[in-house]
Amino acid sequence: MSVFALLGAVLVGCGGGTADTAARGSASPSASASAGAAPGPATVRKAPPTMAPGPGGVTPVYTRRTSQGGDKVVALTFDADMTADQGPRAAGGERFDNPGLIETLRRLKVDSTVFMTGRWAEEYPDQARSIGTDPRFEIANHSYSHYAFASPCYGLPTVEKRDMAADVRRAFDAFRKAGARNVVPYFRFPGGCYDDEALRALGPAKVTAVQWDVVSGDAFAKDADAVAEQVLAGVRPGSLVVMHCTRSAAPVTEQAVRRIVPELRARGYRFVKVSDLMATTP
Numbered sequence: 001m002s003v004f005a006l007l008g009a010v011l012v013g014c015g016g017g018t019a020d021t022a023a024r025g026s027a028s029p030s031a032s033a034s035a036g037a038a039p040g041p042a043t044v045r046k047a048p049p050t051m052a053p054g055p056g057g058v059t060p061v062y063t064r065r066t067s068q069g070g071d072k073v074v075a076l077t078f079d080a081d082m083t084a085d086q087g088p089r090a091a092g093g094e095r096f097d098n099p100g101l102i103e104t105l106r107r108l109k110v111d112s113t114v115f116m117t118g119r120w121a122e123e124y125p126d127q128a129r130s131i132g133t134d135p136r137f138e139i140a141n142h143s144y145s146h147y148a149f150a151s152p153c154y155g156l157p158t159v160e161k162r163d164m165a166a167d168v169r170r171a172f173d174a175f176r177k178a179g180a181r182n183v184v185p186y187f188r189f190p191g192g193c194y195d196d197e198a199l200r201a202l203g204p205a206k207v208t209a210v211q212w213d214v215v216s217g218d219a220f221a222k223d224a225d226a227v228a229e230q231v232l233a234g235v236r237p238g239s240l241v242v243m244h245c246t247r248s249a250a251p252v253t254e255q256a257v258r259r260i261v262p263e264l265r266a267r268g269y270r271f272v273k274v275s276d277l278m279a280t281t282p
């Protein structure tokens with residue numbers, strides 16, 4: 001299997017749900033956002049919508065918005081990946097960030113959600129703060145270490161079940177330390193891998209797990225047009241697209257976005273954050 005195909009399998013094949021499954025649980029816009037960063041004393045921000053936990057506090061899973069009257073909205077999401085042990089590679093010059101992508105999203109006026117690891121925020125605190133204070137973006141949790149929450153998960157090291165909630169809280173702490181304010185209580189499993197045990201173990205973290213229904217295939221891709229075509233072929237009203245904000249592992253994402261955005265707008269789509277998508281989910 002090619003690397004391109006393998007990464008597609010990673011993102012789709014690890015319990016991420018189907019394109020027709022909006023959520024596990026029911027929407028609860030008034031739920032607490034206690035996991036996110038607290039607003040400043042002069043700022044009043046509406047709590048982002050979350051989903052009600054399942055029986056026994058099991059973490060709910062959101063995949064896409066079910067269509068309402070053909071409203072053409074789509075959420076582009078970007079995983080800012082960095083594992084806990086990749087510091088030496090960053091010190092050696094490998095770039096796990098992608099500031100050009102963020103600037104392109106700003107220039108094109110695309111609201112979006114960045115699923116960030118705590119280790120990424122520690123490596124690039126100025127960028128984490130810039131993203132997390134820009135109203136066009138929101139930061140969601142992609143774990144602290146980018147270790148897997150279920151095994152096997154394509155070679156990723158695994159977080160012990162007893163440490164999962166603490167790993168998520170550690171990432172939120174890293175966002176706050178960097179100065180990010182637009183932080184939402186959403187979590188994306190590294191590699192997309194999870195099981196029922198992981199959903200139970202994450203209950204104390206009080207997050208809504210967010211997956212996707214459109215795989216961009218940008219991880220390790222070298223052909224921006226192939227990435228763009230895969231996204232354009234998969235998007236439906238209410239879709240949630242997974243992409244990456246990691247230059248070394250997804251070098252053509254910014255180029256692909258420059259094609260994806262105008263073509264989807266020409267089809268009548270508008271771009272929203274995950275919190276906006278979730279707020280309008282029946």
